[in-house]
C-alpha cells in the first residue's frame with residue numbers, strides 16, 4: 110500500500126470514528142429525552158397510569174429475574190421463525206429470479222396479495238384455526254417474513270447488472286454456473302440487507318401474536334400485566350423488547366460487516 | 379463450416395440495427411489464424427457492437443458472423459474456451475477478489491482447482507498485480523481493475539482475443555508493458571486478435587492490419603502495418619496526422 114493510500118485510509122478511519130461518536134451522542138440525547146418525557150408523564154398523571162424511571166427499571170430487573178424463561182422462549186421463537194422464513198424466502202426468491210417467466214410470473218402476485226393481508230388477520234385466523242400455540246405463533250411470523258424475503262431476493266436477482274452477466278457469459282457458462290457465480294451471491298446481498306427491516310417487523314408481530322394466542326413468552330407476560338393493570342411491568346417489558354431489538358440489529362450489523370466486507374460503503378461505516 | 383480452416387473470424391455483409399438506428403452496415407471482414415487486426419474509429423462508430431457480435435452477445439440483423447466456423451450467437455456453447463474478451467469497462471464480479479475474478483473463466487471451463495489457482499496467479503503477475511491478488515474490486519484503482527479484466531480474458535488462453543480499448547485507461551508505462559506482453563503471448567500461442575482502440579500509434583504497434591471504421595460501421599480503409607512507417611519514427615508522425623484527419627473527416631460526412 111502506498112503512503113498516499115495509507116493516508117487516505119487513516120482519514121477514512123478518523124471520519125468513521127467521528128461518525129460513531131456523533132451517533133453515540135445522538136442516542137444518549139434520545140435516551141435523555143425519553144427519561145424526561147417519562148418523568149413529566151409520571152408527575153402529571155396518577156402513578157398507577159404512569160410509572161417513574163426507577164420503577165420501570167426495578168420492574169425490568171424483576172421481569173428478567175422472574176420471567177427470563179419467557180424472554181428466552183420469545184427469542185427462540187424469533188430465531189426459528191426468522192430462520193425458516195429466511196431460508197424458504199431465499200429459495201423462493203431465487204427460483205422466481207431464475208425462472209422469471211414461470212415461477213416469477215405466478216409467485217409474484219400471490220406474494221403481493223399475501224403481503225397486503227394485515228398481520229392482525231393472520232393472528233386472529235391462526236388463533237381460531239390452529240390449536241397448537243407454537244405452530245400458531247410460528248405461522249404468523251413466517252407468513253409475514255417469507256414474502257418480504259422472497260420479493261427482496263427476487264428483486265435483487267432481477268437487478269443483476271446486464272454488463273456483468275455478459276462478461277461472465279463470454280466464457281459460456283451453464284445455467285447452473287451462472288446461478289452460483291452470479292445469482293446466488295447477488296441474492297445473498299439483498300437477503301442480508303432486507304434482514305434488518307424484516308427481523309424488526311417479525312419481532313414486533315411475534316410479541317403481538319404471543320399476546321393474543323399464547324400463554325408463554327413476552328407477549329403473554331405483557332397480557333398478564335395488562336389484566337393486572339400492572340403499568341410498570343408493561344413499561345418494563347417494552348424496555349426489554351427495545352433492547353432486544355437493538356441487540357438483534359447489532360448482530361445483523363456484525364454479520365453484514367463480515368459477509369459484505371467487499372462492499373466499501375459497508376466497510377467504512 | 380468455414381471453407382478455409384485458417385480463417386478464424388468471418389464477418390460477411392453484416393448489418394446491425396437497433397430499432398431504426400443503423401450501427402453496422404454491410405460490414406465484411408476476415409481474420410486469419412494468428413493475425414492481429416486493429417480497429418480505429420470514432421466514438422459511436424460501432425466498434426463495441428462489432429466485438430459484441432463476435433463474442434456472441436448480439437445477433438446480427440442481417441448477414442453472417444462466424445468464429446472458427448461457428449455462429450457465436452446461435453451456437454454459443456460450441457465456442458466455449460475459444461474466445462476471451464476484455465470490455466471497455468472492467469466488469470468485475472464485485473464480491474470476488476482479483477484472484478477470484480481471474481479464475482472465473484477457468485472455473486467455468488472446469489479446470490482443476492490447482493490449475494485455476496496457478497494460472498490465475500501467474501496472470502496477475504503478468505499484469506503486475508501479484509501483490510493485489512486478495513483485494514476486492516472496490517479496493518483497486520480503475521487501471522488495476524482493467525488489468526484484472528485483461529488477465530481474466532487471457533487466462534483461458536483463447537484462440538481469439540477481443541480487446542475493447544483495453545489499454546486506454548492505463549498509464550503509459552503499464553500500457554506499454556502490457557502491449558509487449560500481449561505481443562509475446564500472441565506469438566507464443568498463435569492467438570488471433572481483434573483490438574479496438576482510439577490510439578493510432580497503439581494500433582500500429584499491436585496489429586498486422588489496421589482497419590479504419592466509418593460511421594455506421596463500414597470499412598473506410600485498411601493498412602498493412604509493415605508497409606507503413608513504424609511507430610516511433612519521424613515519418614510516423616506525419617502518417618498519424620493523415621489518419622487522424624481521415625477518422626475525423628468522416629464525422630462531418
Ligand SMILES: Nc1ncnc2c1ncn2[C@@H]1O[C@H](COP(=O)(O)OP(=O)(O)O)[C@@H](O)[C@H]1O
Nearest residue numbers: 396399401419420421422423424425426427428
Ligand atoms: N444495445 C443498444 N441499443 C441501442 N443502441 C445501441 C446499442 N448498442 C450500441 N448502440 C448505438 O450504436 C452505436 C455504436 O455503438 P458502439 O458500438 O458502442 O460504438 P463505439 O464502440 O464505436 O463507440 C452508438 O450510436 C450507440 O448509441
Ligand SMILES: [Mg+2]
Nearest residue numbers: 425426466542
Ligand atoms: Mg466502444
